[in-house]
Each structure stands twice: as C-alpha cells, then as structure tokens.
Amino acid sequence: MLDPIQSVLSPAKSARLLPLDALRGFIIIVMALDHANSFIANGKLEPELWADLFPTYQGHPPLTFLTRLVTHLAAPGFFFLMGAGMALFALSRRRQGWGEGKIARHFLLRGGLLILFQFLLENPAWSLKSPSGAYFGVLYGLGGAMIVGALFLRLPQRWLIGLSGLLIIVTQWLLPETRAGFVPYSVPLRMWFLPGFTDSVLVLYPVMPWLGVMGLGMGYGRFLQKNRAQAYQLALWAGIIALALFVGLRSLGGYGNIRPPAGDGWLPFLNVVKYPPSIAFLLLTLGTNLLLLALFTRLPESALRPFIIFGRVPLFFYLAHLYLYGLMGRVIHTGIPGMVPYWLLGLGLLWPLCWAYGRFKNGRSPNSLWRFL
16 A cells, blocks of 8 residues: 555656556545445445355345445555555665665565554554454555565566465465364464454454465566556456456356355355455456556546545555544444445545645655655
C-alpha cells in the first residue's frame, strides 16, 4: 500500500506509470466497499479461512456474496503492486549510487512502520465496531512481506519468479491436515504461516503465504522498467491465462482449492479460500487485476484521474477510511443497499483530503517520513 513508484521517477516517466496508480486506486475503492459493509451494514460473514469458519452464504442474498467477491481484488493487488514498487525503487536508487545495504535498510524501515501502524493506528479503528484482541491484518502482512522481500531484491529474474511461484505452491502443501474444529496453533506460527484464531489473537495476513505474490510483482516491476509496452501486453495475456486456469482448477476441485466448491451453481464456484490465499483465489483475483491493468493502459488520463487521486496516497486513504466508516457505523445501521450511498459519501469526503495530502506529500523531500504515508 506504500507507493515508492512515484517518488523515484521523473515526472515524464511517472506519467507512463499512471495505470499502476489507477489500479491501486480502483482496488482501494472496492476495498472501502467491503469495510463500509462491515461497519455500516454489518454484512460480512465469517472470513474465508482454510479451516474452521467458512462462509457458505446460505440464507443470504447473492448481493451479500457479490459485495464481498469484488473486494477480493484488493489484498492480492496491494501485495503485487508493492512488489512492483519495491523493484522500481531499488533500480532507481542503484542508479543514484545507493548501495544494497542502504536500499535494504530503507525497506526495513518502511516495513517496520507498516507493522507499527497496524497496532497503533489500524487496530483502534476496528475497535470502533467492537472491542477485539490483537489483530494482525493487512498492514502487518505488507510490512512483514516488505522486510523479508528486501532479501529478494538481488535475485536474478528467473530465480525470483521461480521462488515466488514455489512459495505460492508450497503454501498449499504445508497446510495441516485438520480441516475442521478449532486448533490453538501457536501465535508465531499464525504470524508467519497459518491464519486463524488463537485465544484473543487473530491473524488474517501471515507473511509467508503472501511473499510469492509480492515476488511476482517484483518480477513484473523489473520487466516494466525494461519494456513498458511489452509489460502491459503481458498483463493482458497473463490475466486471460490466469482466469482460464482458475476455471479449470476450480472445476477439478482438488489441489489448489483448499476447499472445493461446496455445492452446485456459480456462488459456491466463486467462493474461494482467501486466508491463506489458495491458488484458485490468486488465479481469479490476480488475473482480474492484470486485466484491469491492461484496460487502464488503454484509457485516457482523464478517465483514470479519479482512481489516481486515491492510488497515489494509499496508506493515507486506508487509515482515514477506516475511521470515517467506523464513525459512520456508530450512528448508521442499514442493509447493503442502504449502505451503498454512505460508501459513496465516504469516497466523496475522502477525495479532496487525498488530493490535498498528495500535493503536500509531493512537496516534501524524497527522504521525508511524510513520503511513507
């Protein structure tokens, strides 16, 4: 959710990367729909966990499921774009004479700040809905992946892509056999690999399962730096292939699904495991994200501008929108159709704030801590 891309390229070059900003802004908007739904409509069911609780959406209208489905694009998109941004940042700083140690320290600092923000800024926002214990959410996952991902920066491209794919595959192999019933796995195991509940601790974004997504983004960022036209064309074909593989893998219902479709019809078919991200989940969401990226490369800047405003200050938007919708949820209670106007109202309130903060951030020194937010 950090945006190192904009801070490392000249204005002329950064304009050519507007589709990445637009994609980041788009997935932030759909993410806000999920959180508005949670705070205002209380419309979220159980998380899509590999074991224990899992939403079946039986007895709930398809709108409940569709509202959740579109927001699945957010987390994989954040990790993929963060990896691309890290690669572009490292390439730029090497040209400026930075050593590998300085680049690594930069990402250690950024990752550490994200983890700190998880507990100091994000978790209090979730408490506006209901008191909770220790929560390791997406900022923790992004921060941890950024810290570990600093080790990936010097890998050759083939090794980077191969390792990233292997991490995604072995996540499925390493899952414990238990698929039902509560098991109190240790908190360190939760933090690194296995999402779920242990006592008052909830981990939804452990580091290891998302490292592969970040690594694929890092590899794409390198390719983007070498040949942007080919990289955008690659996004189109990779997206098409990923969605075709999703249909095949989901139809087979075996390895790569974690949980096979629980019934017939389109809803069980698309109801996939997110925690940890199953291969089917990643094929569906990353494939869609890549197709959106390819689409955004073909649209004029004027059409992308609303998304770009949000996409250039993703962390600021993320923290601000949680408190905004959290406060709305303290006084507004409605169903999903009634929640949508408040979601749009929140976006309208956040737009000028993000525009103003973007201008403020761009006026700071490249080494300013304000650039991190």
